Amino acid sequence: MRKFALIAAVALAAALTLSACGKQEDDQQAAPQVQQAVKPTSPTDTKAWNAYLGQLVQNNMQGMTASQPYAYMVTPGVSDDDKAQNDRQLQSVQDTVARGVLPGNLLAFAGQDSSKTADLVTAAFKDAKAGSFKGVIVLFIGDKADEQRVTDTLKATGATVRFVAM
Numbered sequence: 001m002r003k004f005a006l007i008a009a010v011a012l013a014a015a016l017t018l019s020a021c022g023k024q025e026d027d028q029q030a031a032p033q034v035q036q037a038v039k040p041t042s043p044t045d046t047k048a049w050n051a052y053l054g055q056l057v058q059n060n061m062q063g064m065t066a067s068q069p070y071a072y073m074v075t076p077g078v079s080d081d082d083k084a085q086n087d088r089q090l091q092s093v094q095d096t097v098a099r100g101v102l103p104g105n106l107l108a109f110a111g112q113d114s115s116k117t118a119d120l121v122t123a124a125f126k127d128a129k130a131g132s133f134k135g136v137i138v139l140f141i142g143d144k145a146d147e148q149r150v151t152d153t154l155k156a157t158g159a160t161v162r163f164v165a166m
Helices: 002-029 046-058 080-099 114-125 144-155
Strands: 070-074 106-111 137-142 160-165
Touching: 046 070, 046 106, 046 137, 070 080, 070 114, 080 114, 106 114, 114 137, 114 144, 137 144, 144 160
Parallel strands: 070 106, 106 137, 137 160
Antiparallel strands: none
């Protein structure tokens, strides 16, 4: 009886080991693919823009160790409400920059109007202390024309700057 129990235990362990090996291969084959985000054509479709920009942020979170990114959506600033929202957002980012951000965090800046997004980033970080963002990832989603201006503003902070073209 003891031999039978020992053989059954060895057989069960072998079966579990072999099934675990097969599971790893299945997991590797079923690895998630990076989805290609499609830029909305309507500048007023806020829901589509949020989905598009959210997908770009998700696709560029490599190296982030925090539980979630800090994403800032800059509105086109056409209406008074949009302008007020951008002003509040600028104040919020300036407060964050003044306090500092722990390494491993990701700050993402995006919006339908790349130049307005770049304006917000440059205004928010203009008084940042040198080296104060070392280990922090700053993701700028915008037009190539605005990339250098944002990069120059963030260079002194020590942040890891990433650019994604819309």
